[in-house]
Amino acid sequence: MGKVLKSVDMNKCIGCFTCQRVCAAINHKSFTDDKSAIKIRTLGGISGKFFATHCLACTGDIACMNACPSGALTARPGGGVILNEKKCIHCKKCAESCIVKAIYFTDDNSPPIICKHCGVCVKYCPHNCLIMEDKEDA
Amino acid sequence: MLNENYIKVLNIDLTTGRVSVDLREDLMKYLGGVGVASKLLLENMVPGEDPLSPGQPIIFAIGAISSIFPVVTKTVAMFISPVTGELGESYAGGRFAYTMFNAGIDALVIKGMSMHPCYISINNNRIDIKDARAFWGLHANQVGQYIRTVEGGQGKRSIIRIGPAGENLCKIANVNVDTYRHFGRMGLGAIFGSKNLKAIQVTGDNTKEIKDQKKYLKVYNDIFNKVTDTKLMTKYHDLGTPINVNVLNIIGALPVKNLQQAHLEDDENISGEHFAERNLVRKIACVGCPVGCVHIGQVRREFDVGHEYETLNVAYDYELIATLGSDLGITDSDSILELIDAVEEYGLDAVAGGICLAYATECFEKKIITEEQTIVPLAFGNKDSYLRAIKYMAAKENDFYAALSDGVAVASKKYGGEDFAVSIAKNEMPAYHTGYGAIVGYSCGARHSHLCNGGYSYDQAHHEFNKQELVDSIFDEEVKRCVLNSLIICLFARNVYDNPTILSALDAVSAVAPENLNDEYLEQLGLRIYKTKLLIKQALGFDLSKIQISKRVFTTPAMGEILDEGITREMIEMFKKKDEELLASDI
Numbered sequence: 001m002g003k004v005l006k007s008v009d010m011n012k013c014i015g016c017f018t019c020q021r022v023c024a025a026i027n028h029k030s031f032t033d034d035k036s037a038i039k040i041r042t043l044g045g046i047s048g049k050f051f052a053t054h055c056l057a058c059t060g061d062i063a064c065m066n067a068c069p070s071g072a073l074t075a076r077p078g079g080g081v082i083l084n085e086k087k088c089i090h091c092k093k094c095a096e097s098c099i100v101k102a103i104y105f106t107d108d109n110s111p112p113i114i115c116k117h118c119g120v121c122v123k124y125c126p127h128n129c130l131i132m133e134d135k136e137d138a
Numbered sequence: 139m140l141n142e143n144y145i146k147v148l149n150i151d152l153t154t155g156r157v158s159v160d161l162r163e164d165l166m167k168y169l170g171g172v173g174v175a176s177k178l179l180l181e182n183m184v185p186g187e188d189p190l191s192p193g194q195p196i197i198f199a200i201g202a203i204s205s206i207f208p209v210v211t212k213t214v215a216m217f218i219s220p221v222t223g224e225l226g227e228s229y230a231g232g233r234f235a236y237t238m239f240n241a242g243i244d245a246l247v248i249k250g251m252s253m254h255p256c257y258i259s260i261n262n263n264r265i266d267i268k269d270a271r272a273f274w275g276l277h278a279n280q281v282g283q284y285i286r287t288v289e290g291g292q293g294k295r296s297i298i299r300i301g302p303a304g305e306n307l308c309k310i311a312n313v314n315v316d317t318y319r320h321f322g323r324m325g326l327g328a329i330f331g332s333k334n335l336k337a338i339q340v341t342g343d344n345t346k347e348i349k350d351q352k353k354y355l356k357v358y359n360d361i362f363n364k365v366t367d368t369k370l371m372t373k374y375h376d377l378g379t380p381i382n383v384n385v386l387n388i389i390g391a392l393p394v395k396n397l398q399q400a401h402l403e404d405d406e407n408i409s410g411e412h413f414a415e416r417n418l419v420r421k422i423a424c425v426g427c428p429v430g431c432v433h434i435g436q437v438r439r440e441f442d443v444g445h446e447y448e449t450l451n452v453a454y455d456y457e458l459i460a461t462l463g464s465d466l467g468i469t470d471s472d473s474i475l476e477l478i479d480a481v482e483e484y485g486l487d488a489v490a491g492g493i494c495l496a497y498a499t500e501c502f503e504k505k506i507i508t509e510e511q512t513i514v515p516l517a518f519g520n521k522d523s524y525l526r527a528i529k530y531m532a533a534k535e536n537d538f539y540a541a542l543s544d545g546v547a548v549a550s551k552k553y554g555g556e557d558f559a560v561s562i563a564k565n566e567m568p569a570y571h572t573g574y575g576a577i578v579g580y581s582c583g584a585r586h587s588h589l590c591n592g593g594y595s596y597d598q599a600h601h602e603f604n605k606q607e608l609v610d611s612i613f614d615e616e617v618k619r620c621v622l623n624s625l626i627i628c629l630f631a632r633n634v635y636d637n638p639t640i641l642s643a644l645d646a647v648s649a650v651a652p653e654n655l656n657d658e659y660l661e662q663l664g665l666r667i668y669k670t671k672l673l674i675k676q677a678l679g680f681d682l683s684k685i686q687i688s689k690r691v692f693t694t695p696a697m698g699e700i701l702d703e704g705i706t707r708e709m710i711e712m713f714k715k716k717d718e719e720l721l722a723s724d725i
Contacts, residue, residue: 014430016423017236018208018362025355031140031206031346032240033294041293047317047451106345126366126428 002078153250171201232316241342291341301485380410461492467518
């Protein structure tokens with residue numbers, strides 16, 4: 001069993017970006033939202049609907065984990081991956097393999113920003129757009 | 139600047155295309171926001187020259203804690219107002235402050251005039267002045283769509299732009315910020331137009347480390363909880379500011395038909411409750427605000443026979459409902475949304491625009507002007523005429539509309555009706571006719587806004603009338619708001635950001651030296667900033683004793699009471715004395 005992040009009610013999103021602020025602040029000690037593992041986006045400017053880009057918690061045959069040549073990513077209970085920063089060689093192959101583009105490199109010499117499904121963003125979301133969902137292990 | 143001991147100022151000269159950066163340690167004593175912007179305006183403005191001449195600057199600044207604490211969402215713009223000829227100051231939310239912060243810019247000074255229409259593109263340290271010739275003439279919404287397609291940065295960019303009104307140098311033109319917010323009042327849009335500047339887009343990804351994470355998160359959480367778990371800000375999210383339609387109408391402070399009355403018999407179809415039930419489809423937020431006060435209303439409009447419909451999605455607020463609704467005799471929410479949509483597209487300030495139309499309607503009814511001037515028969519309640527008149531104003535269709543688009547002070551000087559041209563210090567009056575606090579507040583406030591000092595709140599909260607107490611209270615509030623606007627919080631959160639909260643936030647990110655973490659520092663800061671504004675006004679020849687106040691203000695009861703001009707002027711002189719004392723001090 002594990003819990004994973006789901007953006008289930010994005011119609012309720014007001015675009016306040018609090019999820020980004022707290023993810024970057026708590027997980028990466030940064031004032032910069034680029035360090036957030038969840039990103040709120042719109043298509044067509046602010047009048048379009050908001051959607052959240054974040055790790056969708058793949059299970060089983062996980063693309064980023066398979067793409068990693070150094071064994072820095074391992075499967076996480078419930079879905080998604082756990083990053084071992086010491087093993088990461090910053091090759092960016094994980095980011096290239098993720099088809100929802102939810103893995104970010106903010107500079108060339110650091111490990112990626114990758115969601116660990118900690119639930120901080122869920123806790124702060126003022127409109128309950130995000131939830132943590134219980135998942136059986138694959 | 140956060141984590142640094144300087145203010146980073148980016149200078150852009152549109153005449154030469156040159157760009158430079160100043161790291162100004164000396165500006166730290168103004169903290170940020172309006173403090174820094176006021177000092178930069180004082181340094182860069184050219185007194186005696188036309189506000190629309192190329193040499194005049196546009197200043198933008200973000201604040202000391204912009205973007206990193208909840209509801210600290212605003213950017214200030216300062217300039218010489220083409221409407222009033224003196225200090226121009228305007229605030230906008232949206233994403234502009236957030237992107238300036240990400241780009242690592244505290245303040246932006248734009249001077250000069252481009253040879254041909256241009257837009258400025260800022261991405262961190264990369265600044266480009268790009269061709270906008272093909273954009274000239276586009277509506278505010280359209281140009282946003284085009285720039286979004288050619289520039290990157292989806293979800294973390296801000297695009298501010300003008301519509302045709304700004305291009306045509308209408309003095310009441312605004313600047314649209316990220317579709318639903320604005321630098322609305324005082325004519326910044328015309329200054330953009332005078333510089334051949336159609337838009338500015340900003341993105342950035344500068345990394346800023348949190349030095350003391352534990353301390354920061356504690357303060358962040360305290361503020362976040364105050365904002366989301368208490369009643370301090372509930373009204374702004376629920377019905378939003380339109381809750382005031384009903385409130386102000388009941389007390390007799392809602393402008394109706396060019397402020398001929400301050401009470402509407404039937405406000406049922408323009409109340410906040412009605413908008414929420416009939417039109418509200420969505421609420422959104424400025425980046426960094428968990429409240430989400432931006433109310434989007436929807437109206438369906440038939441554009442052709444055969445069931446051909448379009449949908450307008452329009453941000454609405456109290457003051458727009460008053461100026462484009464009740465003040466024009468428009469008493470249904472659908473029509474008001476259509477009128478708001480029109481001023482949005484053409485890029486006119488909604489408040490001034492509504493009051494200009496109200497003035498023109500009364501002129502027409504009193505036969506001071508004829509259909510030769512107005513082209514369409516203006517009448518209170520006639521939405522279709524107003525939709526066309528908005529277009530005529532933005533296009534300066536004829537001499538009358540050209541004068542009207544410069545504000546009621548200019549138009550009434552030329553065409554008459556000065557007694558019912560509802561402006562104070564040449565600025566169209568905010569839509570709160572609550573009493574002496576409001577009028578003295580608009581008159582003495584640095585930018586003649588209800589937001590300068592909240593005089594309208596004073597009227598609603600105080601029933602014992604005492605001249606000195608009123609003047610002192612408004613003066614103190616004006617100084618206090620200089621502090622709030624140096625951060626720059628949204629003033630809706632002014633009850634969240636009390637002095638202890640401000641000090642703990644500044645402390646958490648080491649924005650001021652430890653010895654300055656006290657009330658005395660904040661008070662001195664507020665006075666220093668306010669004095670800087672007074673120096674600007676002084677240099678531009680502003681004199682409170684000569685201030686113009688519409689006679690209409692004194693003939694229509696405010697909250698049931700006829701206001702006396704003599705008493706008003708007496709209080710303005712008392713305020714002026716306080717201004718003079720501050721100017722003479724060594725703060």
